[in-house]
Amino acid sequence: xxxxxxxxxxxxxLAAVLLGLLAVQGSYALWNTAVxxxxxxxQAADFRVSLTDTSVNNTTDMTLPDGTAAAIALTTTPAGTVxxxxxxxxxxxxxxxxxxxxxxxxxxALGSTPGKTDAGSGLAGYLxxxxxxxxxxxxxxSAALYASAPPADLPAMTIxxxxxxxxxxxxxxxxxxxxxxxxxxxAITLPIVVTQQ
Amino acid sequence: xxxxxxxxxATGVGVLLLVGGGGTLATWNQAQNxxxxxxxxxxxxxxxSNGKWTNAAGTAIADISAYRVVPGDVLTYTQDVxxxxxxxxxxxxxxxxxxxxxxTGSAAFGGAATASATTLTKGTQVLPDAILKPSDSGVVKxxxxxxxxxxxxxxxxxxxxxxxxxxxxxxxQQAPASANNS
Numbered sequence: 001x002x003x004x005x006x007x008x009x010x011x012x013x014l015a016a017v018l019l020g021l022l023a024v025q026g027s028y029a030l031w032n033t034a035v036x037x038x039x040x041x042x043q044a045a046d047f048r049v050s051l052t053d054t055s056v057n058n059t060t061d062m063t064l065p066d067g068t069a070a071a072i073a074l075t076t077t078p079a080g081t082v083x084x085x086x087x088x089x090x091x092x093x094x095x096x097x098x099x100x101x102x103x104x105x106x107x108x109a110l111g112s113t114p115g116k117t118d119a120g121s122g123l124a125g126y127l128x129x130x131x132x133x134x135x136x137x138x139x140x141x142s143a144a145l146y147a148s149a150p151p152a153d154l155p156a157m158t159i160x161x162x163x164x165x166x167x168x169x170x171x172x173x174x175x176x177x178x179x180x181x182x183x184x185x186x187a188i189t190l191p192i193v194v195t196q197q
Numbered sequence: 198x199x200x201x202x203x204x205x206x207a208t209g210v211g212v213l214l215l216v217g218g219g220g221t222l223a224t225w226n227q228a229q230n231x232x233x234x235x236x237x238x239x240x241x242x243x244x245x246s247n248g249k250w251t252n253a254a255g256t257a258i259a260d261i262s263a264y265r266v267v268p269g270d271v272l273t274y275t276q277d278v279x280x281x282x283x284x285x286x287x288x289x290x291x292x293x294x295x296x297x298x299x300x301t302g303s304a305a306f307g308g309a310a311t312a313s314a315t316t317l318t319k320g321t322q323v324l325p326d327a328i329l330k331p332s333d334s335g336v337v338k339x340x341x342x343x344x345x346x347x348x349x350x351x352x353x354x355x356x357x358x359x360x361x362x363x364x365x366x367x368x369x370q371q372a373p374a375s376a377n378n379s
Contacts, residue, residue: 030370031241034294037315039248039274039361042343043305046266063352101264102252195287196268 021144049106049194050095054137062094062194077141084126084176091168093138094194096159104196109156111191118186126174126181129188131167133157140168158197159160167192239284239331243291243368248276248339268309268349274341278317278366284333286373291317291337293326295363305357309349313342315364328371339366 028137049062055075064070074090082088098104110131116124123155129144133155145168149155171188198228250258253271258264278348282289293315303310317323341364345354 030372031289032367032369033241033243034365034367035243035245035278037248037274037276037295037339037341037361037366039276039364040261041362042272042310042359043265044260044310044354044357044359045267047267047352067352070279098267099265100267101258102254102256102267102270104267116377131311133376 004060005114013196045098045100045104046197048099049108050093050097050099051192052093052095052137054091054140056137062192076171079084082171084173084177087143087170087172089141089168089170091134091137091166092192093137093164093166094159094192095164098161100161104161105158106194107156107158107197108167108192108194110154110167111193113152113154114169115189115191116186117189118184121181121184121186123177123181123184123186127186128172128174129190130170130172131155131190134166134168137166137168140166143170146170208336239287240281241278241283241287241289241368241370242281243366244279244281245339245366246277246279248274250274266310266343266345268345268353269347270343270345272343274339274343276339278337278339280329280332280334280337280368282329282368284331287331288328288371288373289368290326290371291323291329291366291368293317293339294365294367303359306345306354306359307349307357309347309354310343310357310359312359312361313344315339315341317366329368 047063050096051062051070051072052061053072053074054061054077058072060070060072062070072092074092076088076090078088094108096106098103098106114129114131116127116129119122128151130149130151131153132145132149134140134145155167157167159165167190169188169190250261250264251273252258252264253269258272261272264272277319278291280291303312316335319333319335323329323337341361343359343361
């Protein structure tokens with residue numbers, strides 16, 4: 001039987017391919033095995049710090065679910081007006097409520113001197129704010145706690161995982177406050193910054 | 198002699214010839230066992246024991262799925278991998294498969310976490326191209342380190358997850374020099 005050169009060429013190519021495939025296949029036929037390390041998945045902790053007012057029903061996380069910073073209005077003690085020469089007190093408890101697996105200590109500090117706004121009345125200039133670190137909210141209304149604290153002090157404290165710390169505030173109205181400011185109001189803001197230690 | 202008689206005689210002669218042939222069975226003969234023995238195959242196996250996670254403080258982590266990492270955490274995963282190689286011409290390579298550094302979850306951590314390439318050690322490091330022999334059978338220690346960088350800022354990667362589930366080990370026989378490749 002006579003075959004054309006094309007047919008012969010095709011036959012040669014087919015034979016070469018088959019031989020090549022067989023040669024490659026041979027290397028896969030050797031023994032091999034594989035196992036998984038089962039290392040699992042690593043999960044990052046959250047970074048939750050709770051803020052609680054002296055009125056313990058007033059509480060929030062420092063960071064809201066939408067990622068923005070929370071603001072908490074603090075209850076003053078005694079409640080009501082402040083007379084010249086007298087003071088009112090407030091406090092906030094910070095809780096390190098992270099779910100970290102290992103150690104996770106935070107440092108909480110007042111970020112800057114308290115901001116005071118009075119809508120132009122001038123009352124803010126007669127207010128002195130002192131801040132100190134404490135162990136419990138019920139210490140905040142004790143005047144002795146602030147005796148040695150300078151007005152510009154920015155206290156800081158470390159809080160271990162699962163523990164709490166307290167910042168107490170004293171707002172004193174200068175005894176020389178003009179009577180013309182009676183009935184005026186002022187707002188005081190105290191930024192708190194928390195960092196991982 | 199009629200045809201029936203001739204047929205009977207021919208049959209008789211044939212039977213006699215058969216009897217004569219049977220006589221050859223009586224001559225000497227002998228059989229021997231070749232004693233080739235049994236052909237026994239070797240073995241190639243890989244068994245990974247339960248791995249162990251520890252944190253930078255050296256504390257064992259009983260359940261990695263319940264542990265939550267924070268910036269500065271360095272976790273190490275160690276695992277014994279038992280290699281079995283049997284066979285006179287057995288050689289094999291042991292390699293790490295799957296994702297290591299910059300694997301799944303790296304993006305979720307915003308680049309704040311890395312997983313090292315898994316290392317294999319048996320006295321000295323077992324490199325991917327090392328040819329293992331049956332004498333190398335035994336426990337190989339595997340180690341992977343996960344680092345949550347201290348440089349993370351703000352609330353970077355809170356609640357993020359990093360999967361290391363693709364990491365595995367492969368033991369692949371290498372063809373003997375005389376392999377027939379069939």
